[in-house]
């Protein structure tokens with residue numbers, strides 16, 4: 001699989017009402033079966049929530065996956081890289097050609113098999129594994145400890161992050177969730193942040209001061225309100 005990350009993320013940012021394009025069919029590069037992809041033309045963050053791991057939960061902005069599992073053979077495929085496939089005929093219309101979203105186990109499998117992949121692709125997989133593994137913690141007040149593989153992933157993720165503001169905020173959150181509070185504190189104190197993300201910085205400072213390692217919701221918006229700040233890479 002190669003690195004198609006930037007194109008897919010650029011699509012996701014389009015502002016407007018929630019609007020889908022016509023389904024596109026591509027062929028699984030393992031078994032040749034059709035894989036149906038419904039492109040998102042536009043969306044917005046009205047009524048959404050932003051979590052401290054950067055995960056955006058927005059009813060008007062469904063996640064656009066880069067990877068999926070083929071329902072024919074179960075292989076993980078890079079959706080953007082698959083070749084075109086003719087739309088299924090009338091007699092196949094009842095078949096389910098959608099792809100299966102990846103689960104934490106799938107990302108773990110990919111991380112165990114990272115041969116010669118680009119840093120950008122590895123970063124994408126590590127952030128996805130982190131966020132998808134955190135889904136079990138969303139909405140629960142309990143601080144479920146990180147598993148060994150989650151912790152290993154966060155340690156490796158940290159090494160891939162640079163000095164851009166979004167990277168630094170993710171790094172603070174990685175350190176906080178790993179209970180490396182002093183290091184998180186130092187990053188929050190030393191570096192300059194833009195006015196636009198100061199509400200997030202203040203909240204993270206407060207959580208670090210409380211020695212709270214739990215995943216938290218940073219913003220929870222009303223249906224007519226958009227999420228004020230993003231820190232997506």
Ligand SMILES: [Zn+2]
Pocket residue numbers: 028029030031032033070071072073074075
């Ligand atoms: Zn397949």
